[in-house]
Amino acid sequence: MPPPTRIVVLGAGFGGLEAMLALERRFRGDPRVELTLVSENNYFLFTPLLPQIVSSYIEPRHIVQSLRDIRRQRRFRFLRARATGLDFAQRQLQLTTGPLAYDYLVLAVGSVADFFGIPGAAANCFSPKSLEEAVELRDHLLDLFEHADHEPDATRRRQLLTLVVVGGGYTGVELVAELRDLVYRYVITRYRGIQRDDVRLILLEAAEDILRGVDPELARRARRKLQREGIELRTQARVTLVTPEGVEVNEKDDLHAGLVIWSAGVRANPLLDSLPVEKDKSGRVVVNAHLQVKGYPRVFAIGDAAVVEKTPPEQSPRIAPVALAQGRLVAENLPRAMLGQMLLPYEFEPRGMLVSLGMNDAVIQVMGIKLAGYFAWLFWNSVHLLRLVGLKKQVQVALDWSLATFFPRDTSIIRRPQRCRLCAPAASPPAV
Ligand SMILES: Cc1cc2nc3c(=O)[nH]c(=O)nc-3n(C[C@H](O)[C@H](O)[C@H](O)COP(=O)(O)OP(=O)(O)OC[C@H]3O[C@@H](n4cnc5c(N)ncnc54)[C@H](O)[C@@H]3O)c2cc1C
Numbered sequence: 001m002p003p004p005t006r007i008v009v010l011g012a013g014f015g016g017l018e019a020m021l022a023l024e025r026r027f028r029g030d031p032r033v034e035l036t037l038v039s040e041n042n043y044f045l046f047t048p049l050l051p052q053i054v055s056s057y058i059e060p061r062h063i064v065q066s067l068r069d070i071r072r073q074r075r076f077r078f079l080r081a082r083a084t085g086l087d088f089a090q091r092q093l094q095l096t097t098g099p100l101a102y103d104y105l106v107l108a109v110g111s112v113a114d115f116f117g118i119p120g121a122a123a124n125c126f127s128p129k130s131l132e133e134a135v136e137l138r139d140h141l142l143d144l145f146e147h148a149d150h151e152p153d154a155t156r157r158r159q160l161l162t163l164v165v166v167g168g169g170y171t172g173v174e175l176v177a178e179l180r181d182l183v184y185r186y187v188i189t190r191y192r193g194i195q196r197d198d199v200r201l202i203l204l205e206a207a208e209d210i211l212r213g214v215d216p217e218l219a220r221r222a223r224r225k226l227q228r229e230g231i232e233l234r235t236q237a238r239v240t241l242v243t244p245e246g247v248e249v250n251e252k253d254d255l256h257a258g259l260v261i262w263s264a265g266v267r268a269n270p271l272l273d274s275l276p277v278e279k280d281k282s283g284r285v286v287v288n289a290h291l292q293v294k295g296y297p298r299v300f301a302i303g304d305a306a307v308v309e310k311t312p313p314e315q316s317p318r319i320a321p322v323a324l325a326q327g328r329l330v331a332e333n334l335p336r337a338m339l340g341q342m343l344l345p346y347e348f349e350p351r352g353m354l355v356s357l358g359m360n361d362a363v364i365q366v367m368g369i370k371l372a373g374y375f376a377w378l379f380w381n382s383v384h385l386l387r388l389v390g391l392k393k394q395v396q397v398a399l400d401w402s403l404a405t406f407f408p409r410d411t412s413i414i415r416r417p418q419r420c421r422l423c424a425p426a427a428s429p430p431a432v
Contacts, residue, residue, distance in 0.1 A: 004034040005338060008102040010083055010093065012039035012067055013047075014320045015303030016108030018327030024076050026335055035076035036102075038095065042067050042080045045131055046388055048320065049397065051171070051356075053134040055178035056142070056186075056409040058400035060135050065389040083109070083271055088296045104298050104338070106330050107272070107285065111304035111318060114267035114282065120242040125166070125262035128175075136415065137261065141182075143417040144258050149193035157193075160258035162200040164247060166239050167264030168210030170355045173222060175263055176203045177358035180229055185359070186409050201231045202257075204249065206238040206264070213314065214353050218363040221372045225357050239264070244421060266318055268305050280307050284316075290333050290343035291326055300334065302326035308346055315348040320387075325349070354380045359404075 009020045020037045027033040043064040052058045067078050085094035086107075093100045113129055115121035128134040144160055151157040163183075165176045183199050203210065203226065210233060211219040227233055234249070241248035246257035268283035277293055278286040284307040285293055291306065293299040303323030307316050316322070326346060333343045352366035362377040364370070371379065381401065388394050417423060 002032075004032050005103045006034050006036070006101060007104045007106075007334065008036045008038060008093065008100060009106040009108060010038050011108035011110060011303075011305075012037055012041070012044055012078075013108060013110050013303065013323065015110075015323030015327040016106065017044050017067075017070070018324045019106050019108060019302065019330045020076055020327075021070075022328050022331030023334065024074055026331055028075065036079055036100070037067070037076055038079045038081055038083065038093070038100065039067070040080070040082040042078070044070065044389055046384075046393075047129070048384055048387075050128050050131070050134045051174045051178045053131070054128055054138050054141065054175065055182040056138060056411050057178065057181070057404055058397055059410070060131055062393055062396040062400060063388070064131060065393055070389060086271065086275060088275070088277075088293075088299060091298070102298075104334055105300070106334070107293070107299065107301040107305055108303050108323070108327065109269040109271055109305050111266040111268050112270065113262055114265040115262065116265060118239060118242065121239070121262060124242040124244055125260045127262040129266075136418065139413045139415050140417045140419060141179075141259060142411050142413050143420050143423070145187050145191055145194065145411075146413070147420075147422045148198070148258070149191040151193070154198075158198050158200065159246075159256045161194065161198045162202065162246070162255070162257040162259075164202045164204060164255065164257045164260045166204050166247070166260060166262050168203055168205030168207070168212075168233070168235070169263065170211060170214070170353065172203060172205070172261075172263035173211060173226070174356050175261055176201055176231055177226065177229075177356065177361075180226075180231060181358045182409065184229075186411065190408070202255070203231055203233050204237040204239060204247070205233070205235045208235055210235065211355065213317070214355065214363065215365050215370055218353075218355075218365060218370055218372060222355060222357055222363050225361060229358075266304065272305060289345040291330055291346055292333075292337075292343075297337065300330045302330055308348075311348070321351045322348070354383060356380050 009016045043066050046063045049063040053060050081095040081097040083093050083095055091102055113127035126137040128137050148157050148160040163179055165172050180201055188196050237249045239247050240251045246255045248254055285301040286309050287301050287306045291300045293301050304318040329346050336343050354364045356362045360374050360377050362380040363372045364376045364379055385394050
């Protein structure tokens, strides 16, 4: 019998996991195919709930699902390793565990924060794209409150408690709304040294308005709500420098801040940078309508890491539904490619937009229906709960949400904040 065809999916996020699960259904019981899922983490991360980790609304482990549990008795293999290089000519991946050869490859490595080369941004901003980064940010934020609580100088205290979010897209809006909930519902009632007026929450957006791509009426409604809740919205405010003390806006205004969160842009995973293939200006690999990398028909690319050729920007958003749909299409097209059959084209289907404005409020636009307020928030919660992988996680998150209505948030600092300028350095262990 000839050796089995090796199909490797790199990346176990929305796109990669969906592709692997669908491929597995397609090839179940077929000994001629070997399926391997490679990813640097052994869990699937549900990114839409990351802002709620930052605000201590839900527990970090509740938004990740172990791939070993998802896999159970399935026949695909999972390999926990980080890819450090891709060699399309030799059909080989360089992994931290050693080389891995493939016959067909699905690239689903996602994206990273894009700081657009703004001086100091990468070093001084938090950018919660992974679970570790969200937990690091949460602990840093809580540590800031601990210091501010005992800061006798009012000016210095206000400076520490100036929290800036850069980027008024849906993630930036959700983050600033979560910060507001944490501060007003929890911090000012429990930290005697911090008054409501000490805290400034600022959302900076370089464009003329926030929530571009969302229905203008809903975006206006969201803007009014955030402003009513005391969040300063500054549009046409381009960050030009970030320092440990704050940000510079439009090359002239200095804004002193205790914390700057970057949510202003993403670019494709830098792993793709060295690939000798066509890419767009944010580093995404250009694929044809069948999601194949141009010039390499055995390599497919999906999700945040890919852009379909000749697609207008509004039809190639970096959102989970696109990665999921492309993952499913790859699982259709790859077997067809193996058999020399005609491949199916990818067509973007807008699924609407859901934006949480913190507890009890959201704006949504789904199937032509526009809704804002409490029922929109219930809808937001239900959709996100249903999309979480695994009943256990769904129960855990639902419980977190319910408990937060009656009990205080858990604001214990678990990790020693690494970037705290105010903490005393850790004592060195005694010499033996
Ligand atoms: C804070 C935040 C909130 C968001 N909210 C929403 C939302 O509400 N709705 C929405 O639709 N979208 C949202 N998104 C966007 C959404 O998460 C992405 O569009 C989606 O995750 C893209 O899927 P993907 O499969 O391309 O990449 P990802 O889901 O990011 O998966 C990439 C995978 O590749 C792995 N990987 C990366 N590099 C390597 C390597 N070198 N070696 C091995 N493995 C590697 C990663 O560990 C990960 O498992 C949000 C994103 C963030 C960061």
